[in-house]
Amino acid sequence: xxxxxxxxxxxxxxxxxxxxxxxxxxxxxxxxxxxxxxxxxxxxxxxxxxxxxxxxxxxxxxxxxxxxxxxxxxxxxxxxxxxxxxxxxxxxxxxxxxxxxxxxxxxxxxxxxxxxxxxxxxxxxxxxxxxxxxxxxxxxxxxxxxxxxxxxxxxxxxxxxxxxxxxxxxxxxxxxxxxxxxxxxxxxxxxxxxxxxxxxxxxxxxxxxxxxxxxxxxxxxxxxxxxxxxxxxxxxxxxxxxxxxxxxxxxxxxxxxxxxxxxxxxxxxxxxxxxxxxxxxxxxxxxxxxxxxxxxxxxxxxxxxxxxxxxxxxxxxxxxxxxxxxxxxxxxxxxxxxxxxxxxxxxxxxxxxxxxxxxxxxxxxxxxxxxxxxxxxxxxxxxxxxxx
Amino acid sequence: xxxxxxxxxxxxxxxxxxxxxxxxxxxxxxxxxxxxxxxxxxxxxxxxxxxxxxxxxxxxxxxxxxxxxxxxxxxxxxxxxxxxxxxxxxxxxxxxxxxxxxxxxxxxxxxxxxxxxxxxxxxxxxxxxxxxxxxxxxxxxxxxxxxxxxxxxxxxxxxxxxxxxxxxxxxxxxxxxxxxxxxxxxxxxxxxxxxxxxxxxxxxxxxxxxxxxxxxxxxxxxxxxxxxxxxxxxxxxxxxxxxxxxxxxxxxxxxxxxxxxxxxxxxxxxxxxxxxxxxxxxxxxxxxxxxxxxxxxxxxxxxxxxxxxxxxxxxxxxxxxxxxxxxxxxxxxxxxxxxxxxxxxxxxxxxxxxxxxxxxxxxxxxxxxxxxxxxxxxxxxxxxxxxxxxxxxxxxxxxxxxxxxxxxxxxxxxxxxxxxxxxxxxxxxxxxxxxxxxxxxxxxxxxxxxxxxxxxxxxxxxxxxxxxxxxxxxxxxxxxxxxxxxxxxxxxxxxxxxxxxxxxxxxxxxxxxxxxxxxxxxxxxxxxxxxxxxxxxxxxxxxxxxxxxxxxxxxxxxxx
Numbered sequence: 001x002x003x004x005x006x007x008x009x010x011x012x013x014x015x016x017x018x019x020x021x022x023x024x025x026x027x028x029x030x031x032x033x034x035x036x037x038x039x040x041x042x043x044x045x046x047x048x049x050x051x052x053x054x055x056x057x058x059x060x061x062x063x064x065x066x067x068x069x070x071x072x073x074x075x076x077x078x079x080x081x082x083x084x085x086x087x088x089x090x091x092x093x094x095x096x097x098x099x100x101x102x103x104x105x106x107x108x109x110x111x112x113x114x115x116x117x118x119x120x121x122x123x124x125x126x127x128x129x130x131x132x133x134x135x136x137x138x139x140x141x142x143x144x145x146x147x148x149x150x151x152x153x154x155x156x157x158x159x160x161x162x163x164x165x166x167x168x169x170x171x172x173x174x175x176x177x178x179x180x181x182x183x184x185x186x187x188x189x190x191x192x193x194x195x196x197x198x199x200x201x202x203x204x205x206x207x208x209x210x211x212x213x214x215x216x217x218x219x220x221x222x223x224x225x226x227x228x229x230x231x232x233x234x235x236x237x238x239x240x241x242x243x244x245x246x247x248x249x250x251x252x253x254x255x256x257x258x259x260x261x262x263x264x265x266x267x268x269x270x271x272x273x274x275x276x277x278x279x280x281x282x283x284x285x286x287x288x289x290x291x292x293x294x295x296x297x298x299x300x301x302x303x304x305x306x307x308x309x310x311x312x313x314x315x316x317x318x319x320x321x322x323x324x325x326x327x328x329x330x331x332x333x334x335x336x337x338x339x340x341x342x343x344x345x346x347x348x349x350x351x352x353x354x355x356x357x358x359x360x361x362x363x364x365x366x367x368x369x370x371x372x373x374x375x376x377x378x379x380x381x382x383x384x385x386x387x388x
Numbered sequence: 389x390x391x392x393x394x395x396x397x398x399x400x401x402x403x404x405x406x407x408x409x410x411x412x413x414x415x416x417x418x419x420x421x422x423x424x425x426x427x428x429x430x431x432x433x434x435x436x437x438x439x440x441x442x443x444x445x446x447x448x449x450x451x452x453x454x455x456x457x458x459x460x461x462x463x464x465x466x467x468x469x470x471x472x473x474x475x476x477x478x479x480x481x482x483x484x485x486x487x488x489x490x491x492x493x494x495x496x497x498x499x500x501x502x503x504x505x506x507x508x509x510x511x512x513x514x515x516x517x518x519x520x521x522x523x524x525x526x527x528x529x530x531x532x533x534x535x536x537x538x539x540x541x542x543x544x545x546x547x548x549x550x551x552x553x554x555x556x557x558x559x560x561x562x563x564x565x566x567x568x569x570x571x572x573x574x575x576x577x578x579x580x581x582x583x584x585x586x587x588x589x590x591x592x593x594x595x596x597x598x599x600x601x602x603x604x605x606x607x608x609x610x611x612x613x614x615x616x617x618x619x620x621x622x623x624x625x626x627x628x629x630x631x632x633x634x635x636x637x638x639x640x641x642x643x644x645x646x647x648x649x650x651x652x653x654x655x656x657x658x659x660x661x662x663x664x665x666x667x668x669x670x671x672x673x674x675x676x677x678x679x680x681x682x683x684x685x686x687x688x689x690x691x692x693x694x695x696x697x698x699x700x701x702x703x704x705x706x707x708x709x710x711x712x713x714x715x716x717x718x719x720x721x722x723x724x725x726x727x728x729x730x731x732x733x734x735x736x737x738x739x740x741x742x743x744x745x746x747x748x749x750x751x752x753x754x755x756x757x758x759x760x761x762x763x764x765x766x767x768x769x770x771x772x773x774x775x776x777x778x779x780x781x782x783x784x785x786x787x788x789x790x791x792x793x794x795x796x797x798x799x800x801x802x803x804x805x806x807x808x809x810x811x812x813x814x815x816x817x818x819x820x821x822x823x824x825x826x827x828x829x830x831x832x833x834x835x836x837x838x839x840x841x842x843x844x845x846x847x848x849x850x851x852x853x854x855x856x857x858x859x860x861x862x863x864x865x866x867x868x869x870x871x872x873x874x875x876x877x878x879x880x881x882x883x884x885x886x887x888x889x890x891x892x893x894x895x896x897x898x899x900x901x902x903x904x905x906x907x908x909x910x911x912x913x914x915x916x917x918x919x920x921x922x923x924x925x926x927x928x929x930x931x932x933x934x935x936x937x938x939x940x941x942x943x944x945x946x947x948x
Contacts, residue, residue, distance in 0.1 A: 083903065089918045112914060113898040116653045117801060121899055123656070124805050125812035130820065130903075144656040216637075216650045252637040255919045256534075263540035278919045283736050378654055385473070387642075387650055 081107040082318040085122060087115025087136040088305060092339045099334075100325045106318045115141045115218070122150055122310060132313040133322050135176075137305040138218035140374050146172040151308035152316070154323065161327045162344045165367035166304055173308030175368070176326045177341035180273045180302050180361060181223050182290040184261050195268070195291050199227075199299035202268075203242035212249045212257040212269035215386040219254070219272050219303045225377045227298040229370045233380070240384050262288040272303065274340040296362035304368065305341070432780055433863045439772040444788035447831055451669060451794055453806035457662035466663075474647075478667070481644040484564055484636075485626045491569040492576050492625050493618075499573075499718060500580035502711050504587075507701040514715050515581065516940045521722025522574035522888040523935040525909060527634030528928060530567045531916065532729045534558060534638065542732065563639035570722050571635070572628050575836075575885065576621030582840050582881040583617035585946075586847050588696035612688070616846050619682035620839035626675050627797040630668065644668065645799050658805070665802055672797035676790060688847065723932060730925040737922020747911055747927045751934055754907040757822065757897075758890040758938070761829040762837075762883040769830055770837035770882050775867060777838075778845040779853075789842065792835035800895035803831050808899055820902050828896040833889050837882030844878025845871070877946060884942045891935050908934070 086093060090112045101108045111118070111131075119141035122129050134151070136142050145151050151172035159167050159174065166175030185195060196202055202211050214220050228236040249266050251257045257269035258276050264287075279286045293299040307326055309319045325331055332343035342358045381387050499518055503511045524532075536542050537558055544555045558566075591613075595605040611618075633646040645668065652661035704711055769792070777789040795803055807828050811819035818824045848871065856866035872879065894909050901907070908931045915924035 090914045091918055091920050091923065109903040111898075111903045112910075114653075114917075116656060117804075117895070117899065120652075120656055120658065120805055121808050123658070124809040126809075128812045128816055128819075130812075140654065141656065216654065218654065221654060250640055252640075255917075256531075256638065258919070260538075260540075263538075265538060265540045275919055282740050282920070282922050284740060375655065378651075382473075387647070 080315070081109050082132050082315050082322060083130045084108060084110045084133045084135055084322065085118045085131040085310075086110050086112050087118040087134075087138075087141060088112075093135070095338070096326070096331050096334055099330070100322060104318075104321060104325070106321065108322075119145050123148055127312045129310060129312050130314075131310045132315045132319040133307055134173075134310055135305075135307040135326075139222060139304055139306065139368060139371055140218050142168070142173045142306050142308055143372060143374070145308065145310075146170060150311050152311050152313070154309065155320065158320065158324060158327070161324070166306075166344050167368070168306075168308075169369040169372075173306050174323065174327070175304030175306045175344050176323075177305050177332070177335040177339070178302045178344055178358070179219065179305065179341050180292065180358065181219065181298075181300060182271060182273045182276075182292055183268050183299070184258055184271050184276050184288050184290055185268045186261050186264050186266075187287045187289050188264060189267050192291060196293070198293055198295040198297050199270075200239060203239065203246050205246075207246060207268070209247040209249065210267035211243070211246070212251050212260055212266040213243070214251045214253050214257060214271075215381055217253050220270065221374060221377050221381070222303050222371050223270070223298055223301055224381065225371045225373060226301045226364065226366050228373070228377065228380070229366060230298050230364055237380060237384065240380070240386060244384065244386065258288065262286045270299075277340040290356070292356060292361045294362065296364050298364055298366075300362055301364050301366060302342070302358070304344070432776055432785070435864055436772045436776060436867075439768065440776050440788040443769050443773055443830075443834065444791045446827060447788070447791040447795055447834060449810060450798060450803050450806040450831060453809055454662045454665050454669065454802070457658050458666055459659075461659040461663050474664075477642060477647050478644050478671075480642065481630060481671075484561070484568065484641070484643060485629045487561070487565045488568045488572065488629045489622055489625055491565060492573045493622075495569065495573045495718065496576040496580055496621070498714060499577050500584055502715060504581055504584040505699055505702050506704050506708075506711060508704060508708065508711055508715075512940075512943065514719075515943065516936055517719045517723065518715065519574045519578055519884065519888070519939055520932060520936045521571055521719075522885070523891045523931060524571055524722065524726055525634065525892040525894065525912065526567065526571050526632050527638060528726065528912060528916070528924075529571045530563075530635035530638040532726045533563065533567055533570075535729045536725050542729070559640045561641055564636050564641035564643075567635045567639055568629050568632065572625045573718075574888070575624040575628065576618070578881050578885060579617045579621040579624075579840050579843065580614060582877045583614050583843050583847075584699075585877055586696075586844065587613065587699055589699045590697055592699065612684075616683050616843045617840075619679045619684075620843055622682065623675055623679040623793065624796070624836065624839060627672060627793060630671060630675075631797055631799050633799060649799060649801070652801075661802075665798060668797060669794060672794055675797070676793055726928060726932065730928045733921040734925035734929075737925065740922075745923060745926075747908065747930060750906040750908050750911045750927065751930050753905060754891055754909065754931070755934060755938065757825060757829070757901075757907065758887045760822075760826055761833065761890040762887040762942075764826055765830060765834050765837040765886040766841075766879050766883050769834040770841045770879070771867070771872065773834075774838050774841040774845055775871065778842055779850065789835075789838050792838055795831040796833065796835045800832060800893065801899075804828060804896045804899040807831070807896075811900070820900065822902065822905075825897065825900045825902075825905075828900045829886075829890050829893065832893070832896060833886050836885040836889060837879075840881040840885070841875060841878040844875040848874050880942055880945050884939045887938055887942065888935055891931060891938070 084097065086097075090110075094110070097108055097110055100106070113121070115136040115138055119134065119136060122131050122134060122145060125131070134142070134145060142151070146168060153171045154167075154174055159171050162174060166178070168174070183195060196204075196207075201207075224236060224240070227239065231239075249260075251260065251269075254271040254275050257266070257271050258279055260266050261269045262279060268291075273290050273292075276286075276288055276290050279288070307323050309316060309323065313319050327345045332345055335341045336343050378387075502508055503515045503518065508514070521529075534541060537555060538544075539554050539557055541555065544552055547555075587610075591609060592605065595609050600608065630643075631645055633643065633649050636643045636646050644664075648661055648664045648668070651664070652658070773788040773792065777786045779785075807824060808819075811824050815824070818827075852874070853863075853866050853870055856870045857863065861869065892909050894913055897905075897907055897910055898913075901910075908927045911927040912924045912931065915921070915927070
């Protein structure tokens with residue numbers, strides 16, 4: 001029986017003989033899974049790559065056709081598997097998902113993509129969405145799904161696992177790990193003493209053309225929302241305009257900022273804390289370090305990655321078990337040690353060397369529900385031309 | 389009657405109908421090069437019509453989706469969207485399109501000429517190497533350019549002992565221009581090459597006999613003959629430039645599509661994005677008009693008996709050093725840079741102890757879907773639509789071929805979301821299977837196969853097909869036994885373009901592939917997205933290698 005996890009079945013009955021005018025006979029064995037079409041065309045594609053173009057094209061078409069027919073006669077497998085749409089990267093979260101599957105025996109299928117693209121996919125799929133869980137890396141996309149009514153309210157006892165600051169106001173999604181905003185700096189050029197105490201000093205003349213930011217990035221936009229909430233609309237506008245007047249360098253996202261800081265293209269950059277730790281893991285000589293602003297303020301705010309259960313889930317119990325697992329001590333410890341994010345639950349975990357404990361960082365007084373007005377932030381960024 | 393291939397026949401009256409340029413007025417008078425009349429057949433075979441109606445409705449699906457979504461837009465959004473900045477950003481997109489076209493013409497014409505007409509050794513190998521950069525995803529291409537030639541890139545590090553502190557900035561218009569030129573010129577190059585290969589030496593001989601200098605031959609013979617290929621290549625390059633946002637984002641040059649993407653990404657407001665996307669569709673229509681004008685109405689084909697002679701190679705002499713430089717430089721910029729940077733990443737990563745992940749399954753998947761896409765594009769989409777467009781008159785005949793441009797001019801994410809919408813709601817039995825994935829590729833890339841085939845068909849004399857009909861074959865059989873074999877070059881070029889472009893395709897693959905289906909492109913994206921460059925290096929190298937082998941195999945079909 002062909003199933004998606006038995007990807008290669010040889011069909012002896014489908015060994016096809018092609019007879020060409022010169023009485024040469026080519027044999028072909030097809031070995032593949034027609035459901036996912038994962039697999040290989042064994043031996044060769046229709047004898048050999050030599051032959052007339054017409055026969056080769058015909059051969060390709062024949063392959064499509066057989067595959068199509070096979071799929072029509074094949075029963076669609078009952079979906080007893082948990083389907084996760086992950087806006088978080090495979091390289092980061094696949095180990096957690098695998099250990100969830102191993103521990104609970106629940107089969108998990110994961111679709112990876114950008115956080116916005118995965119959220120938009122669920123919105124477009126409507127009630128036919130195969131997704132049970134949405135796992136995203138910024139509050140914006142989770143909030144958009146919640147606003148469209150596509151996320152179920154999580155049970156009370158799941159919500160109570162984490163600090164209420166990291167649960168959506170309506171309980172439709174929950175933070176699973178934390179990422180701090182920092183200033184990354186080039187260690188060849190600067191020492192901690194040279195760095196500003198808050199974001200406002202970055203508009204000084206000495207930083208002209210030396211600062212990088214990513215105004216199109218979700219985490220940066222959450223930071224601007226925090227700035228508006230904490231210091232008011234006028235102050236936020238003045239700071240953004242001051243930065244632009246100070247020739248701030250624009251990048252599309254965090255990674256190129258960290259890369260540019262490391263090579264000295266810019267001196268400092270406003271980013272999330274964990275990117276640098278990954279650069280250092282690949283290249284210990286990388287000349288950059290993270291700096292948490294000394295004064296509590298929006299510059300040292302904390303963002304969340306989070307998960308929610310899709311309203312049209314077909315495996316809702318497994319989905320709940322998955323969300324619970326993300327909050328377990330094991331998963332939280334993994335985030336801390338491997339993806340370099342801060343945990344939201346799971347009790348005390350030992351920090352790896354080099355990580356700054358979050359409780360020593362001067363955090364601003366802000367929680368998730370304060371960060372809902374993304375539209376206001378976008379309007380502000382557009383109005384001052386920061387998004388061009 | 390004209391005799392053998394090379395002989396000059398006595399002049400016959402040109403059969404130029406009203407409104408068509410009369411070639412007999414040009415400087416030399418090759419009578420057999422007169423404009424061909426489209427044959428006056430009025431009713432195409434049912435099979436062809438059905439196939440092309442199917443193709444057209446599928447290709448127009450994303451536009452229907454955009455119209456549907458755009459109706460939900462709130463009136464406040466209208467005002468915000470039609471601000472001065474929209475016009476300014478649109479202007480930037482157009483400037484980039486013009487610049488890229490100029491650069492691509494300057495690069496592709498000599499490259500194609502060298503691999504077709506010169507006596508350079510290893511022209512087949514050069515063709516493959518020059519075409520392969522098409523497979524580099526544009527965000528990787530841009531990243532690599534920055535890593536090499538950025539203000540503090542690898543080049544600067546190598547030059548540091550010489551006292552070079554910083555290289556001039558690559559960001560903005562120049563960087564975007566270089567990156568997009570480097571990763572789109574193969575569209576024009578391959579089309580031109582295929583058109584040049586079908587040239588007949590007797591035409592060149594005729595020009596020579598009539599006392600034309602090399603330059604005049606180029607202007608009066610080659611350029612007119614190459615017009616359809618130039619038009620087809622240019623519109624592909626232009627649409628790619630319009631729809632791309634990976635490269636321009638990294639090189640910090642905001643274009644219209646990039647702005648739409650940003651707007652959509654941060655607000656997830658599909659309605660407003662759909663409305664803006666419709667502006668992009670209008671731009672696509674304008675470009676189609678330009679393409680139509682550039683292509684011209686004249687159809688040039690051999691009208692006399694005999695077979696065409698292959699072109700005699702031109703001896704380069706001392707110029708061969710310049711030729712080596714041009715070919716080598718292009719290949720280095722297109723393929724060398726990504727290889728150098730990948731190897732540096734790989735070395736750094738391995739030294740720091742990261743492990744390589746096996747990517748063979750992803751490579752096999754990439755090959756499988758790209759070959760399927762190439763075959764389907766050529767057989768199911770290109771043959772009926774191109775045949776209809778070239779052999780029949782009227783808008784209805786040309787509509788399917790035109791509709792194919794729309795999907796190519798749209799960003800992949802829009803096409804992917806429209807198929808998600810359609811698939812999940814109305815066709816759940818194909819949703820998230822390879823079949824819908826291939827259809828998604830078709831909506832995006834069918835036009836790549838149609839263009840070269842149309843160019844080739846315009847070069848085949850309809851009289852030849854009519855001879856087939858006279859000998860008692862049905863029109864469909866003539867298409868199979870006469871037209872398709874003669875148009876082989878165009879079919880293969882189309883297949884190569886679809887193959888290469890599908891190898892690197894990302895948004896459609898991410899959204900429509902079966903869950904858990906990895907390709908090389910998704911692997912590379914997933915690794916670079918989170919700065920795991922060492923993990924991206926191996927798939928990047930394999931992507932280049934596999935693609936080069938793939939098109940070598942496709943072009944080996946030209947021998948037969």
